[in-house]
Amino acid sequence: MGKVPAVADNSYLIGDTPQLTVRNDVDASVTELTVRGSWDTDLRHATIRALCGCLAEMPRTMIVDLADLADPHGDSAPTWQTARQYARSHCAETTLMVCAEGNAAEARRSAPQPPWTHYRRLDLRAELSSAGLARVVTRDACQAWGRPALANHAVFIMSELVTNAVLHTGTKMVASVSVRGRRLHLAVRDGTGTPPRLVRANGTPLSRGTGLRLVRAASHAWGALPCRDGKVVWATVDGGAG
Numbered sequence: 084m085g086k087v088p089a090v091a092d093n094s095y096l097i098g099d100t101p102q103l104t105v106r107n108d109v110d111a112s113v114t115e116l117t118v119r120g121s122w123d124t125d126l127r128h129a130t131i132r133a134l135c136g137c138l139a140e141m142p143r144t145m146i147v148d149l150a151d152l153a154d155p156h157g158d159s160a161p162t163w164q165t166a167r168q169y170a171r172s173h174c175a176e177t178t179l180m181v182c183a184e185g186n187a188a189e190a191r192r193s194a195p196q197p198p199w200t201h202y203r204r205l206d207l208r209a210e211l212s213s214a215g216l217a218r219v220v221t222r223d224a225c226q227a228w229g230r231p232a233l234a235n236h237a238v239f240i241m242s243e244l245v246t247n248a249v250l251h252t253g254t255k256m257v258a259s260v261s262v263r264g265r266r267l268h269l270a271v272r273d274g275t276g277t278p279p280r281l282v283r284a285n286g287t288p289l290s291r292g293t294g295l296r297l298v299r300a301a302s303h304a305w306g307a308l309p310c311r312d313g314k315v316v317w318a319t320v321d322g323g324a325g
Contacts, residue, residue, distance in 0.1 A: 240298050
């Protein structure tokens with residue numbers, strides 16, 4: 084993996100490429116990264132970026148599937164060694180499993196169940212009123228889990244994620260909130276694969292893209308990952324020692 088590159092901001096918008104496929108299961112808190120093709124400098128850089136984005140979401144289990152990777156001389160080994168070190172030092176709650184020779188399926192079966200003690204989810208329709216329902220669930224969860232200081236930030240972020248999904252996807256959604264280590268994790272899964280994008284501000288308070296820029300400002304980290312039937316847009320809020 085080499086030295087983990089500095090990230091310009093806290094946004095991690097990860098999508099599929101011909102050589103990299105990501106599948107996030109927010110309910111099970113498992114993210115799988117499949118790497119295929121011949122290992123070279125370009126693939127190494129792309130893999131590092133994907134790994135950083137996947138680990139920032141703080142999955143309980145991160146599986147890297149190398150069954151289709153052509154690396155006869157083992158040149159990718161330092162990348163996986165450094166990835167494990169990075170996960171241990173920055174994502175203490177995440178188990179990183181690097182799988183070769185087709186054993187990714189066994190890794191999926193061995194993922195922790197249930198992944199998190201504190202977890203709530205809500206099925207939502209593509210209606211603006213859904214943001215209100217998600218706000219109530221998020222605030223109640225913060226109170227129930229002894230994290231009232233995070234409630235205002237979490238409620239705002241969840242509201243923006245749901246509203247953005249309603250306006251730009253028009254599909255059913257699943258909103259979820261969980262405690263992952265010291266952070267509160269917020270996510271909205273929708274039925275489209277098109278990732279969100281930040282739009283440059285044009286100087287007016289209500290300019291297009293303002294919501295996601297505010298999510299970025301209010302979050303410890305945020306981003307998007309492909310899932311089986313669409314994508315997950317997520318954000319984390321730092322809860323201090325926990």
